[in-house]
Amino acid sequence: MADIHSILQSNWGYTAFRPMQESIIQSVLNGRDTLAIMPTGGGKSICFQVPALASKGICLVITPLIALMKDQVQNLKEKGILALSIHSGMPFAQVKKTLDNALYGNYKFLYVSPERLETDFFKDYLPALPINLIAVDEAHCISQWGYDFRPAYLTIAAIREEKPGVPVLALTASATKTVQEDICDKLLFKEKQIFQQSYERPNLSYSVFNTDVKMNKLLQVIQKVPGSGIVYCRSRKRTKTIAELLQLHHISADYYHAGLSHDDRNEKQENWLKNKTRIMVCTNAFGMGIDKPDVRTVVHADIPDCIESYYQEAGRAGRDGQKSYAVLLYTNQDIEDLQKQPDIRFPSFEDIKHVYQCLVNYLQLPAGSGRDIFFDFDMEAFTTLFKLNVLSATYAIKALEQESIIEYNEQLFIPSTVVFCCGKETLQQAEKDYPALTPCIKYLLRSYGGIFDIAVPVSEKQIAKGLKKDSSEIKNILLQLQSRGLIQYQPRKDAPQIRFRSNRVITDNLTINTANYQKRKAVLMQQTDAIIGYAKDIQRCHAQIIANYFNDHSAKPCGICDNCIQKKKARLSNDAFSLLQADITSALMQGPLSINELMRRLRITDAQTIWKVIEHLLAENYIEMSEAGYGGKVSIKKKGQDRNPARF
Known part of the structure; x- marks a missing residue:
């Protein structure tokens, strides 16, 4: 087994581990199931990457964040470490090729989205994969009592049964005592080995303001604190409105939400990461998996749903250790609206059944069919057509998702694919008959290996750049090649997707676990009370309230939050x-x-x-x-x- 300190220095250039990292790594190397609770930006990835490199075999990393998956795979490749990824939306042939590489190649990491674990194809490969560690990122998603429950995470237990001797490392930035116990239970921990870093962030100053004019206070904060910032909003519409208002005050700002196209989201994110945009106004779709250390301010223009999400989002400020600010703005009306959320977010079973019937009608899906098929889904068109309330429909779909009936993904990106479906003689004749198409044919053959055997992902934009044409021209040429029987071309999908996890049932036969459904509602009510209590508390240290919520009772008053400073002045x-x-x-x-x-x-x-x-x-x-x-x-x-x- 390789020395972990040598691995750390040769691959990351660090001479020493951060606090708790080495203990977590040694626990994993000793074969113990381990839960690591570390703050955002606390170096969680090193905790599974180092022991995986120190052992023979491949590390299976389960994460719901496709952007993070791609970034980590790219970062590992830049270090000369072989890594692979499989996520929702990848063509079958590409998945097969990736799993073949994991099985027969010298790869050290296989990143997989939790939905992929359920497929029969993955299960066929699993017994032969030489897995040395199962790393579960965002592990709180496995708990029904967490703030972001994802049913697909429950399938991880099946991997444990197939690989009983392989240790599990579960990682999360935040988990209450109940959620910690649930993670260990659902992941079939043999013994509870839990490492929890302090929730204290000595460089992060928390402030809360009850203000009727949020925009004035927001401007005051942003103008007072220089540097990069994030402003979180509850609605997509508000992200654009606030960004435009900031621009009117000569502040470099942009907006981001899940309803934007894949290209738009990427461009906006890159501009912010490179400091071309100073302030990103966004919904909670922004930030997961993004590691920007020099964020000076995170402002919540609307009160979030729970302390779990607030801590994670606010924690994106000051990862470089420099003084930073987490500011929460709210009105009395916000509090009243939040108190109504449990009833809104947990519609009646009759409402859920009605939305389900509308959904299968919208998709024109017959009973007994639909399993594992992706459908384009436009929420606005759906609710308009069936005269549904948008919030009621959204939360009914969320309930169906948490019952493992469907999967709804607002940010699924399936790239365009091309495979040649003719012989070489036919292709040579086509080049003579259609000379205008020849440059594109040659470019495809030259640039994409294996394109005669499997459907490979292609980029119309990259082809257009290579041939000095517009992307729209390239799409037209690819469609022409398809119409002439030369290729099979699948244009990319960039719309929200719904996947039925089992065949559609007759609506009268639809069932849900009512007891668990009501218990999740009760948990939400507790979370709502906690975040309202945090916002309205003008006495206790705000950092200490957060730490205590996560069962960290060793935290001392921070001395730099609004309440601590006011207490000194008083x-x-x-x-x-x-x-x-x-x-x-x-x-x-x-x-x-x-x-x-x-x-x-x-x-x-x-x-x-x-x-x-x-x-x-x-x-x-x-x-x-x-x-x-x-x-x-x-x-x-x-x-x-x-x-x-x-x-x-």
Whole structure:
């Protein structure tokens, strides 16, 4: 077995592991089933990549995030590590080729979406795959009591039965005690080996504002804190509206949601990652699997559904360890609307049956058919045609998904595919008969290996660039080649997709697990109460509330959230606090001073009083200390840095 420290240094360039990483890796290498709860950006991937590289065989990585899957596979390839991926929407031939490579090649990682685990084809290959570790990313998705339950995760248990000697590493950024126990239970842990990092983020300042005019407060926050930011909204329409309002105030902003095309989402994301766009206004469709370390601000313009999602989304700020801000804005109406959510999000069984009947009518799907077929699905057209309330229909479909009846994917991208379906002699004759099509034929043959044997993914945009034509011309040429019987061309799918996980049943025979359905509703009510309690609490440390929610009772008050700072200020009158703050900064303008020197100069004898103001100014990055303690030199931050406390 290779040395894990050598693997870390040679592949990632690090000389030491982050806290807890090495313990998790050793647990896995000792063959123990392990649950690792680590904050977003805490280095979860190294916890399975290093032990997989240290062992013979291939690591099976299960993740629902296709974007993350592609990024990690690409990053591993750039390091010279062979990795593969299989996700929803891949053509059968491409899946077969990938599994053959995993079986016979020298590959170390196979990334798989949970839906792929259910297919008979994958199950046929599973016994022969030399799996050394099963890594389950976003492991909270396996729990019905989590905030993002995905039934496909429940099939992971079947892999354990097929590979009983292979350890499992489950990874998540957040999980309550109940969810932790459920993860271990559903993944058939032999023993509970749980590692939980502290939920404390010492560089992240949490603030909550009850404001009737959110836009004014949002502008104030964004103008006060320089650098990259994210603004989360509940609706797609609001993302565009707010982005346009920010642009009117000369702030570089764009919007993002799942209803945009694949190309638009990619372009917007790239512009933000490269800092061409400063602020991304988005729904929760944005951010999963995106690792941008220098995000300075995450603002929730609408109150989120639960603390789990808030912690994960807010945690995208400050991954580089620099001072950053997580801001939540809400109105009293937001609270009232949130309290109504459990009844809206859990429609009656009769409503679910009605939406199911409308759905099969919309798709023109006969009873006894439809299993594993992808259907294009336009929610707006569907609800308009059948005169359904959009929210009611959405949550009825969500209920059908959680009952493992259907799978609904708003961001499924299936690339275009081409396979030649004629002999070489026919193709040579076609080149003579249709000279205008010849350049495209030659480009396809030259650029895509195996295109005579299997349907291979192709890019119309790339072909157009190579032939110096428009993408629309290339699509037309490919359609002509198909009409002449030379190729089979499947244009890409970029619309939301619905897949029936079993054949359609007669609506009167539709059933759901009512007890579990009601229990999930009760869990949502608890989550709603928790996030409302967090928002309305003006006494306790906001960072500590979050940590306690996740059963981390060792967390101390952070000292830098809005409530902590207000508590410090409250011990002095506002006027006295402001005067002392002005006196301290004026004295430090002349150069660094120790606390004792500062007290003598200002003729202050009460050390606690001056420390309250000093701690506030330190928390706001307004001043800095050369070292801790009374002997430390205190100075104004260096010229060129932000010298205004970022209170909003």
